[in-house]
Amino acid sequence: MSIAEHIKSSLQLPTFVVNGYLEDLTDADLLVRPAEKSNHINWQLGHLIQSEQFHTSQVCPDVVPELPAGFKERYTKETVSSDNPADFLSKAELVELMHKQREVTLNAACSRIGKLPRPHSRMCVCRRSHALDDARRSMVGYQTHYRKTTAVLTRAGKNQEFNRYAK
Numbered sequence: 001m002s003i004a005e006h007i008k009s010s011l012q013l014p015t016f017v018v019n020g021y022l023e024d025l026t027d028a029d030l031l032v033r034p035a036e037k038s039n040h041i042n043w044q045l046g047h048l049i050q051s052e053q054f055h056t057s058q059v060c061p062d063v064v065p066e067l068p069a070g071f072k073e074r075y076t077k078e079t080v081s082s083d084n085p086a087d088f089l090s091k092a093e094l095v096e097l098m099h100k101q102r103e104v105t106l107n108a109a110c111s112r113i114g115k116l117p118r119p120h121s122r123m124c125v126c127r128r129s130h131a132l133d134d135a136r137r138s139m140v141g142y143q144t145h146y147r148k149t150t151a152v153l154t155r156a157g158k159n160q161e162f163n164r165y166a167k
Contacts, residue, residue: 004109004110008106011105022041022045025091027090027091042094045098046074046089048098049067049098052105053101056101059108063104063108064104071097074088
């Protein structure tokens with residue numbers, strides 16, 4: 001497996017899992033907090049989209065488009081406590097934006113692989129793998145955190161057996 005294929009599969013699996021968790025949730029479900037003072041899924045998903053856009057732009061600044069106007073203002077520390085649906089995007093808008101951003105990330109990562117310096121020494125190999133690993137880890141890590149939180153909400157709200165996770 002090439003580095004590009006590895007990065008692509010590393011990013012596609014969490015996307016698949018997140019889509020599965022979001023599939024049966026409504027806009028109202030996305031605003032439910034799994035525990036007091038926890039972030040709801042809508043805010044977390046917006047934060048993840050914004051974070052992925054930022055991290056991808058750090059690696060490939062020339063190919064990453066800006067987020068829609070007003071998006072960053074909707075998902076800030078100041079809006080994290082809001083439960084007003086009008087303050088956030090709908091589930092459909094977030095999912096569409098998440099998929100667009102992920103497509104940009106996949107294309108940028110795969111195109112960037114060929115532009116990295118060829119490893120001529122152990123030091124170059126080390127630098128190359130750290131740069132790629134840092135970018136991949138940050139994007140996969142954000143989605144893993146989101147996946148865990150979504151699982152807590154889904155299990156707590158849909159299945160009494162898992163209510164212990166919401167406490």
